[in-house]
Amino acid sequence: MTTTAIDSASQNDKNSVLDSGRNSELGEMQQQVLPLALVHGEAMVEKPLDLFIPPDALEVILEAFEGPLDLLLYLIRKQKFDIVDLPVAEITHQYMEYVDVMKSLKLELAAEYLVMAAILAEIKSRLLLPKTTVDDEEDDPRAELIRRLQEYEIIKRAAEDIDELPRLERDVHLPNVDLPESYKPRVVEAQVDLQDLVLAMQGVLKRVEAFQHHHIQRENLSTRERMSQILAKLKPGQFVEFSDLFLLEEGRAGVVVTFLAILELIKESLVECVQSQVFGHIQVKSV
Amino acid sequence: MNHNQQLKNLIESMLFVADGPLSIKAIQTTLEDDTALTRKQLQAIISELQLDYAERGVNLIEVASGFRFQAANEHADQIALLWKEKAPRYTRAMLETLSLIAYRQPITRGEIEDIRGVSVSSYIIKTLQERNWVKVVGHKEVPGRPALLATTEEFLDYFSLKSLAELPELMPVSEINLDTEQVDEQLETAEA
Amino acid sequence: MNHNQQLKNLIESMLFVADGPLSIKAIQTTLEDDTALTRKQLQAIISELQLDYAERGVNLIEVASGFRFQAANEHADQIALLWKEKAPRYTRAMLETLSLIAYRQPITRGEIEDIRGVSVSSYIIKTLQERNWVKVVGHKEVPGRPALLATTEEFLDYFSLKSLAELPELMPVSEINLDTEQVDEQLETAEA
Numbered sequence: 001m002t003t004t005a006i007d008s009a010s011q012n013d014k015n016s017v018l019d020s021g022r023n024s025e026l027g028e029m030q031q032q033v034l035p036l037a038l039v040h041g042e043a044m045v046e047k048p049l050d051l052f053i054p055p056d057a058l059e060v061i062l063e064a065f066e067g068p069l070d071l072l073l074y075l076i077r078k079q080k081f082d083i084v085d086l087p088v089a090e091i092t093h094q095y096m097e098y099v100d101v102m103k104s105l106k107l108e109l110a111a112e113y114l115v116m117a118a119i120l121a122e123i124k125s126r127l128l129l130p131k132t133t134v135d136d137e138e139d140d141p142r143a144e145l146i147r148r149l150q151e152y153e154i155i156k157r158a159a160e161d162i163d164e165l166p167r168l169e170r171d172v173h174l175p176n177v178d179l180p181e182s183y184k185p186r187v188v189e190a191q192v193d194l195q196d197l198v199l200a201m202q203g204v205l206k207r208v209e210a211f212q213h214h215h216i217q218r219e220n221l222s223t224r225e226r227m228s229q230i231l232a233k234l235k236p237g238q239f240v241e242f243s244d245l246f247l248l249e250e251g252r253a254g255v256v257v258t259f260l261a262i263l264e265l266i267k268e269s270l271v272e273c274v275q276s277q278v279f280g281h282i283q284v285k286s287v
Numbered sequence: 288m289n290h291n292q293q294l295k296n297l298i299e300s301m302l303f304v305a306d307g308p309l310s311i312k313a314i315q316t317t318l319e320d321d322t323a324l325t326r327k328q329l330q331a332i333i334s335e336l337q338l339d340y341a342e343r344g345v346n347l348i349e350v351a352s353g354f355r356f357q358a359a360n361e362h363a364d365q366i367a368l369l370w371k372e373k374a375p376r377y378t379r380a381m382l383e384t385l386s387l388i389a390y391r392q393p394i395t396r397g398e399i400e401d402i403r404g405v406s407v408s409s410y411i412i413k414t415l416q417e418r419n420w421v422k423v424v425g426h427k428e429v430p431g432r433p434a435l436l437a438t439t440e441e442f443l444d445y446f447s448l449k450s451l452a453e454l455p456e457l458m459p460v461s462e463i464n465l466d467t468e469q470v471d472e473q474l475e476t477a478e479a
Numbered sequence: 480m481n482h483n484q485q486l487k488n489l490i491e492s493m494l495f496v497a498d499g500p501l502s503i504k505a506i507q508t509t510l511e512d513d514t515a516l517t518r519k520q521l522q523a524i525i526s527e528l529q530l531d532y533a534e535r536g537v538n539l540i541e542v543a544s545g546f547r548f549q550a551a552n553e554h555a556d557q558i559a560l561l562w563k564e565k566a567p568r569y570t571r572a573m574l575e576t577l578s579l580i581a582y583r584q585p586i587t588r589g590e591i592e593d594i595r596g597v598s599v600s601s602y603i604i605k606t607l608q609e610r611n612w613v614k615v616v617g618h619k620e621v622p623g624r625p626a627l628l629a630t631t632e633e634f635l636d637y638f639s640l641k642s643l644a645e646l647p648e649l650m651p652v653s654e655i656n657l658d659t660e661q662v663d664e665q666l667e668t669a670e671a
Contacts, residue, residue, distance in 0.1 A: 066379050067405030083463060112405045151402055153463050158390055159382035161455035165446045166360070170374035172447055173358040173366045175345055175495035177303040177537055180552045189610055190568045192577075194638045198647045200571065201578035205649065208594055267593060269621035287622065292534075293553075299536030300550040342484075344491025358492040365489055366496050368509055 068116030069152040071098060076149070083149060086142050088127055092120040119145065226261035231270065234286040242273065242282035294324070295332050302336070308353035308444055351443030351450060384411050385420065389442070389454060393424050393435035412436070420445065486516070487524050494528070500545035576603050577612065581634070581646060585616050585627035604628070612637065 065071040075094050081087055099113055126141040166172050234240055246258050262284065265271040274283045301317065302309055311329050318324055333354055337347045345356045358366050377385075384407055387399045399407050415421040420442035426432040438451070448454065493509065494501055503521050510516055525546060529539045537548045569577075576599055579591050591599050607613040612634040618624040630643070640646065 066383065067403060069404035110405060116404070148402075148404070150460050150463055152404060154458050154460070155383055155386050155390070155402060156379075157458045158386040158455065159379060162386050162389070162446070163377065163382050165448075165455070166363075167374075167447070168445045170367075171360075171363050173363065173492070173496040175303055175356050175358070175548065176498060177495065177548045177550060179304055179550050180555050192569055192574070192637075194640075194647065196569070196574055197578045197581060197638075198649070200574035201582055201649055203571075204575050204579060204595060207596070267589070272622055296534075296536035296551060297554045300554040301536075303537050303548070304550045342488075344488040344493075345495050356495070358496050359488060361485075362489045362492040365509070366492055369493060369497060 066156075067110070068095075068113050069149060070156070071095065071113075072116070073149060073153060073156075083146060086146060088120065088123050088142055092117075092124050095120055223257055223260045223264060226257050227265055227270075230258070230261055230265060231286060234271065234284065237285065239274070239283035239285045242284050245284065295335065298329070298332055299336055302347065302354060303356055305355075308350050308355040310353035313353065348447065349449055350447055352440040355444075357447075380405075380408070381411050381414065385415060385438075385442075388415070388421055388436045389438050389451065390457060392437040392451075394437075395427050395433040395435060397433055399436075418445075487527065490521070490524055491528055494539065494546055495548055497547070500542050500547040502545035505545065572597075572599070573603050573606065577607055580607070580613055580628050581630050581643070582649065584629040584643075586629075587619050587625035587627055589625055591628075 065074065072091065072095060075081075075091055075098075076083055076086070079090070079094075081091065096117060099117055102113065123141045123145060168174070230245055233245065242262075245262065246255055250258075262271065262273075266273060269287060271284055271286050274285070275281070297318075298314060301314060311326055311333070314329060315324060315326065333347070340347050340356070344359055344362065346359050347354055347356050383403055384399055387402060388394055391398070391402075396407055396412060412421070416423075418441075419439055421436050422439050423434040424437040425435045427435055443450065443453075489510075490506060493506060503518055503525070506521060507516060507518065525539070532539050532548070536551050536554060538551050539546055539548055572595075575595055576591055579594060580586055583590070583594075588599055588604060604613070608615075610633075611631055613628050614631050615626040616629040617627045619627055635642065
């Protein structure tokens, strides 16, 4: 199904096609359609015979229906039937012709169309049966179908009305006004609960305790002791070579203790380290 | 410029710059740090703005979720010229499904299928939901607990409606007449 | 409404609705089928519009590529309220730093680093200062004269405290029966 096919069957063609369809000569047409159906393209629209429906055009027409109710409404309209006094036999006949054409065109025939065919057949057969009860409206086998047709018709119109409403994009245009260049978005600050704060502090304290515990056990005492020794070595205002503070004979462990002690002293602002030039000697003095 | 004038200007700016319609409540919330504006005062300012713009190239109108400026109706065609892109068209299946949800809400997909006589594709429901026109408002207490569909404020906004009551009235059953003129028209619009 | 008024309204609509600034040329091109508007006439209409909007919430301004409406400058800040950007939640590092300043003030950044065992980024201190929760109250008389940090009145106001004495008492460490995992968890959710 291509758009070229739609284009090739002009609007007028389609209307005349429908009229011929209404003439209920579809059975005959099918016979003519069949050989032509093998040929695609221009051949089908080249010389339309009187009752000939180009298959592609018919396909378009049939696809224009939203379903069996829509098709039935179309048939009723076309024949000027009264919806409340539906001639079921006739409408069924026409409906089946369309369904047959759909089949012959190997259209993906939706199950709904066949269900409707069955409903129509059932109504028809019930109407043919001799009436056993009083003929009131409730008992009319057509009543349910008519109700459905009416309900569908109402919604079909409503959809058309909604389509007509002015709508954004198509009919309603919104202004597109920018903020000045100077605009800066205002940031909404994060929410903080007092609880978060207390929890954070508890966390810090707990970590600090664990940390201290660890150090006290391992080296804190020796470091503290070494700190005092270093301070004792330093005279106020006098620089001492950084390397002089280490006693190599103490070995690796002793060097580490001294180093930690110096760091601790610096941290507590008790001593000051000075390096006058890059890679030069580091001088230490007490504050 | 006095204080009132400034406030009016500010609200005017906000309405112009906002991404969508602004409700009285939204304006109040935005301004609450700076002004103690009552709903009534705000309403008065908006009425004034509506009057100011009544005869201009843009109008201040009310839709379901609030107030918005929009280009005056009479210029719509010419304004459309500014855009090469065509507005999206919606298929009959889509519009009929939307209509059923709008007029018969809350409604299940099965109920829509019963009335239309054909199955409703998931694509249609998905598209309507993605456009934020339709949302699930609950589930029907029947086997399978199917979703109950309803329209949203965005749906009303899109069609410039304040409420569902403003939807076009449904045709009364008695008026279903069968004039033939409509028949060919239907096919033409469906094919177009 | 006379013809001129209508034309002015149309141009006003176009300027409002356009995706970007519109040049005189662009307006002329869009309108040329309907009106034979000279450049000069168009210029006059635009000047008139600029005057109409001079004192309003939106102004018609000229930029390099043409004319466009934009929100009046003086309202930018308040309009910006409509676009509240949410700041990320505070990280654990931020909360710990703030709690140390609150409970151990006045305190230097170095001291905070010592207690926390990790360095405190300048960003954290800056953020807390920008929020007006933390301020420098002096300098410690040690080399480098590091700033002594303390909390502000705004900090107390935010947490509805009358004074620092109202800060919740900290449990002695030995009584913290939350195992560390729980604390971490809580902090992580706070950070999330």
